[in-house]
Amino acid sequence: MKRRTNFKLSFSLVLIMSLIMLTACGNTDNSTVNTGSTGGAKQATLDFLWFSDGNEGEVIKGIIKEYEQSNTNVKINLIEVGFKDLQTKLKTMISGGKPPALSRITDTGSFANQAVDLTPYVESADQFEGQFIDSLKPYYVIDDKLIAAPMDVTANGLIYNKTLFDKAGVKVPTSPEEVWTWDEYIAALKEVMAKGGARYGMVWDVTPHRWSTLLYQNGGSIVTEDGSAAAINSEAGVRCMELFKQLHKDGIMPESVWLGGENPNNLFRSGTVAAHWAGNWMISNYKDITDFEWGVTYMPKGTQRSSVPGGKFLMAFKGSGNEQEAAAFINYLTSKEVNSKYNQESLFMSPRKDSSVLDYEFGKEMYEVFSDELKNTSPLAANDWSRQTLISKISTDLKNNIIDVLSDKATAQEAMDKTAKLINEAIGSQ
Structure with a gap:
């Protein structure tokens, strides 16, 4: 009888210890991954410096909303400035130690040293560059680094x-x-x-x-x-x-x-x-x-x-603390589906080779002529203007x-x- 009682006590102690260990392990897991509905990713707010020439500001706001719905760990804070104020604003933010996560930009060369190299964030640099018209390459590839990505192109x-x-x-x-x-x-x-x-x-x-x-x-x-x-x-x-x-x-x-x-x-x-x-x-x-x-x-x-190619680019910046998230958002914005939507609704030309013909609400055949001009442009033009x-x-x-x-x-x-x-x-x- 005594032996049976001792066995019950021993079994109970083992069971209690096992439950304690399982509970401890469970608490450790929860402290690591319990970040709401984000699937474990960190919460990130990306400051996005932006200027508009026409209605593209409204178009990008719609795209941002869709992105945030699919990526609940990311919040895009769109900071809108006039084009003439963009460089000053950007330089002030960088010199103050608070660069934006990313910016729409035309002057890629002036900020190349502050730009995040996107190469580690894409599957293949050659494959990434191959998506876009060749004449734009000098604008966003500097010293073999992907310092930016094309968003739209002009001719x-x-x-x-x-x-x-x-x-x-x-x-x-x-x-x-x-x-x-x-x-x-x-x-x-x-x-x-x-x-x-x-x-x-x-x-x-x-x-x-x-x-x-x-x-x-x-x-x-x-x-x-x-x-x-x-x-x-x-x-x-x-x-x-x-x-x-x-x-x-x-x-x-x-x-x-x-x-x-x-x-x-x-x-x-x-x-x-x-x-x-x-x-x-x-x-x-x-x-x-x-x-x-x-x-x-x-x-x-x-x-x-x-012709002479030009355009707008997306650049992520070192020191924002959200370099990986900014690169992921740039990949999203330059993808075929999203980039085509952006340029079609904004009445811009896409820099993507597979989106040279878009179903514009106005002037579709006119844009196709401009697109052909770009296809037949001297590489020296981008070499100069980049x-x-x-x-x-x-x-x-x-x-x-x-x-x-x-x-x-x-x-x-x-x-x-x-x-x-x-x-x-x-x-x-x-």
Whole structure:
């Protein structure tokens, strides 16, 4: 009887100890993974610095809401600023030791040292880069690091007054195989002026970026391929400057735009100009025109076809404490489904190769022409304009030197030599 009682006591003690150990283990597990409905992931709030040109702010807010519903551990804090204030705001946050988790950005080069290298967060760098059009690569791959990811892309192209061209009986190219030479294009403009009643053949935005399209079409560039020296004063650079001058001298382009500051958008809207050399964003800007028909056709070629790529990028920043979550969100925003939705609803162009044709509510066929221009763009264009630290130092001088040629203050060679000297000085100071 005593032996049986001792056995019961021993068994009870073992059972109690086992329950205590199980309870302790259970408490340890709960302290590790019990983070609400997040499945164990840490709670993260990502500050997202953002600017808007149009309705894309509302589009991104809808995408953020969908992301947060699927990723309950992440909260996106969208900080909206004006484009002109973005760099100042970003620099202030970084210098203050409180960088945002990520930002929409155009000037990737100026913040490359503060950017998170996304390479460890993607399956394969080559595969990631292969999703996007090749001409954008210099903007977001620096020193073999993925410092950013493309969100949308821009291109320079040719918008024309269809009513004036039809009145003159002049047909525009409707396929890449029909692209005009520059001589053919100028002849077409002169005919629209003579027979269609156009006051001017063309207006051209007053920016070195838009002007440089002509440079690349003639086989030139601003700097050498390796960026070690200026190339703008080459034979190609001087030739394109002389052509630009001749277009004004012959009255095909009005001097009032580059020399007088007249708005080229207003001139095209007046219905008296045959064509506008502009960016793809003007498609949405001009969609309210009802006084005449207009469309988009292919730019002419010199020694080659070319546009100039640009765009907006997503960059994550070191020191935010949420680098992994920011990278995951960037991967989401640049995926085919989400990126296509964003660009289609914002009336932007997608940088993805598999999203070059989107079902826009307006101007679908026009965007396709701009997309084809990008496919046929000189790699030297992105090589130049991705060097944004350099470009920012010489862009205003380049514009002023172009104006000096138009106003007979300098020859094409003198202006390009002067610009080249400034470029070489800027390269030497880096």
